[in-house]
Amino acid sequence: MITTPNVRQAVPFFGVANMERSLAFYCNGLGFTLKNSWNPQGHIRWCWLDLGEASVMLQEYLEGKRPEGTPGLGMSICFQCQDALAIYRETRALGLTPDEPFVSNGLWVTGLTDPDGYELCFASPTDIPEETKLSELQPL
Known part of the structure; x- marks a missing residue:
């Protein structure tokens, strides 16, 4: 059992097929703001978004690596x-x-x-x- 409580927040981490589409939904639609991102070749591949005290992380799937089925x-x-x-x-x-x-x-x-x-x-x-x-x- 953990005896020193140091967990601060649970942040859902979603794999996404199209980062631009997801950012439009979360930021333009729901009002999330970009807190942090990883941008290889000038394209956001991972990001941390905040809305009030809530957060989500998004990671764009690599080409051909999207899992089958419903996320x-x-x-x-x-x-x-x-x-x-x-x-x-x-x-x-x-x-x-x-x-x-x-x-x-x-x-x-x-x-x-x-x-x-x-x-x-x-x-x-x-x-x-x-x-x-x-x-x-x-x-x-």
Whole structure:
């Protein structure tokens, strides 16, 4: 057992097929900022992105090395935020297609799928009854 707690943060590390497309989604769409990157031959191959206190790392697959199947199948990354409904509205206004928000486990939850198929959820606390959909309370 580790007796000296020195872990500070867990950062999802996603393999991506097209770094430019992924950066457009994460930075232009979701508002992440570039914290660090590795740029061989002037092209970003790896990067660390921040959004508030959350982070993700992206690594572009080498030519011919993309694994078969759906990336991250059965896994989702859930970002805890102050207002998941605001994220839903803002991403829709940008032309993205977030899932309709619903209440689960005392949280408003909305989700997006990134360009490589990774599931991203955004959640915020609520006292609205379980399983309520946003469309039941207001028009979408």
